Amino acid sequence: MSETMETPLNLEALPMRLALAGAVLMAICVAAGVADSAEFFHSYLIAFLFWLGITLGSLALLMVQHLTGGRWALVIRRILEAGTRTLPLMAIAALPLLAGMKTLYSWSRPGQTDPVILAKQSYLNPEFFIVRMVFYFAIWFTLAYFLNKWSRQEDSGEAGLALWMRLEGLSGIGLVIYGFTVTFASIDWVMSLEPQWYSTIYGLLFMVGQALTAMAFSITMLVWLSNRKPLSQVVRPAQFQDLGSFLLTFVMLWAYLEFSQFLIIWGGNLSDEIPWYIRRMEGVWGHVGLLLVILSFFFPFFLLLFRHVKQRTRSLLIVALLVLMMRLVDMYWMVLPAFGGGNVRLTWMDVALPFGMGGIWFAYFLWQLQRMPLLPVHDPRMEEITAQAVEHG
Amino acid sequence: MKQLETIYGLMAEFTTPEQLLEAARQTHDAGYRRIDAFAPFPIEGLAHAVGFHRTRLPLVVLLAGMVGAGSGFFLQYYAAAVSYPINVGGRPMNSWPAFIPVTFEMTILFAAAAAVFGMLAMNGLPTPYHPVFNVPRFALASRDRFFLCIKARDPMFDLELTRKFMLTLNPREVSEIEP
DSSP: OHHHHTOOOOOTTHHHHHHHHHHHHHHHHHHHHHHOHHHHHHHHHHHHHHHHHHHHHHHHHHHHHHHHTOSTTGGGHHHHHHHHTTHHHHHHHHHHHHHTHHHHOGGGSSOOOOHHHHHTTTTSSHHHHHHHHHHHHHHHHHHHHHHHHHHHHHHHSOOOHHHHHHHHHHHHHHHHHHHHHHHHHHHHHTGGGSTTOOOTTHHHHHHHHHHHHHHHHHHHHHHHHTTSHHHHTTOOHHHHHHHHHHHHHHHHHHHHHHHHHHHHHHHHOOTTTTHHHHHTTSHHHHHHHHHIIIIIIIHHHHHHTSHHHHHSHHHHHHHHHHHHHHHHHHHHHHHGGGGTGGGOOOOHHHHHHHHHHHHHHHHHHHHHHTTSOSSOTTSTTHHHHHHHHHHTO | OHHHHHOOEEEEEESSHHHHHHHHHHHHHTTOOSEEEEOSSOOTTHHHHTTOOOOSHHHHHHHHHHHHHHHHHHHHHIIIIIISOOOOTTOOSSOHHHHHHHHHHHHHHHHHHHHHHHHHHHHTOOOSOOGGGGSGGGGGGGTTOEEEEEETTSTTOOHHHHHHHHHTTOOSEEEEEOO
């Protein structure tokens, strides 16, 4: 049994082709970016945030799994781990943001006169911004490194309960650290696009967004892998139902937080808070917001209520892909209106760049995914799953 | 019809969940429809094996939730915009975003109440007396034994034939259930 379960994935030339296609798309965008650097960096920030969302969301879900000890994530654990191992790539992908800092962030330009921004300059200044960015990635990388290292040790089959406890302990502390770092990172990279504005829910909104993205992505990957050799032997409708329920939870939590922020700011109607929503309701962005409510909340919410939708791989895949797509639309809605509300239009680069970066990210992810067996066969909880699988043939 | 008055059904006792599952499948395949299975823990596939059908409870819950949402919203709309309109900080009378939390709570309240009371109404609980407890060993159903019951109401039920059929399922024993 364990021999067939430990066979790695063989994808041959697929990662290379993806990386090539992604690189070509990126190169076209860079060439166009020479002419209009502002537009390039707007799109680049969106692409970066979307793919970092999967990377960090995988890290968070992985830690949640280690901490709660649930069986629900054993089948997607290697997908999550490969997701966290894309962090070095995302760290490199963060560098162009430094080059585009003056274009993206109005507070980083010299000669500020606004008293609000001047008061915030001890935090919002280019040097400290870079230091913090390095700090976030160092912390995330440390967490991902040890979670992967110990998981690899577990694969050798010698380590026992002690290793499990260590993974659990690190995940407990790691989740708290993740909460703080993502909150500050979201303030630095996105909220400070509009430096006069602030919201205390913002960090949580990002965390849930990342978890939602990573969950939808993991489900998509699992459906794709579920008819290949090691996973086809253990994956059953019940596991898809569990993951679908988890997706439903995140969809609801995301909607709840989005609405909480909206209700508080709408109710307060204060001049330093409400412009954020006014910019996001002007022109085309009002329609995009409505689209988000319908396609990112109502559709997945009602569909995922049905057991049949969650148990059938095809319907679950459609919902997961819808959620993934709407995560990108949500990024447009969060980021783009910051540069001028209703006057900002969606450009071809806003679509091309996320896909270009995605090609490279996905190729790197697949390369990482192939480096370890697709199932954590030596995890103590794995026995139950394989036993059930044998029983059901 | 005479059997109806003297007996509730036949009960077979099994020692493992696999036996019960297999027995339930065979019983259903043999054409029996008024059957019931008892186990100390949920067994995957058992509900399907005894031919458990879907109930209308989800529909009741959905309707109750919609009534809750409608009445919750209407209560606030009527109070704030029709019956006693007050201008609060220049906001519209029909301040729908502010009405959402209460509307949501009312949806949950109505749906949850409908789920609980609808469940009780449809499954007949609480039932102070049930014939299956007349089988002396039935108390083990909450510990480590597994039971399958074919009710006398089943059109195919015949005391002797059904007993013979049940004995082919390899039970530990088959006992009659007094009404």
